[in-house]
Amino acid sequence: MAxxxxxxxxxxxxxxxxNLAMARYATGSHTKHRLQYHLVWIPKYRKRVxxxxxxxxxxxxxxxxxxxxKWWISEMAIQEDHLHIVVQVPPRYSVAEVxxxxxxGTSRVxxxxxxxxxxxxxxxxFWADAYFAETVGQVNE
Numbered sequence: 001m002a003x004x005x006x007x008x009x010x011x012x013x014x015x016x017x018x019n020l021a022m023a024r025y026a027t028g029s030h031t032k033h034r035l036q037y038h039l040v041w042i043p044k045y046r047k048r049v050x051x052x053x054x055x056x057x058x059x060x061x062x063x064x065x066x067x068x069x070k071w072w073i074s075e076m077a078i079q080e081d082h083l084h085i086v087v088q089v090p091p092r093y094s095v096a097e098v099x100x101x102x103x104x105g106t107s108r109v110x111x112x113x114x115x116x117x118x119x120x121x122x123x124x125x126f127w128a129d130a131y132f133a134e135t136v137g138q139v140n141e
Contacts, residue, residue, distance in 0.1 A: 041131040048080040
């Protein structure tokens, strides 16, 4: 124990640290969880179309999808030809469902609001079919 540190003060700081760590966890009726996924996907043909007003609208749509589904985006980075999201979701959602909701909803709106994209992205979809997913977390918590 450090000189001048009282056991009660130490216990207080341990409790604060514990509360902060636990605040990152969500609670269900029979669960305590923090399922985080790092997701990456690209526009069709990896075209460099994610810029300007499209990026602003895309961010709004992604955050709106999270609000509606009670998900949490902890990190997001949008490059011209791909995007990265770290999202926390409840255990009732599969990774495929999360990606489908994100890509499906944003594709419809972006293509409707930006018809000039037809020149680059023909067909029904704004996004390529594929995506990358990995779990994110630490064992030592």
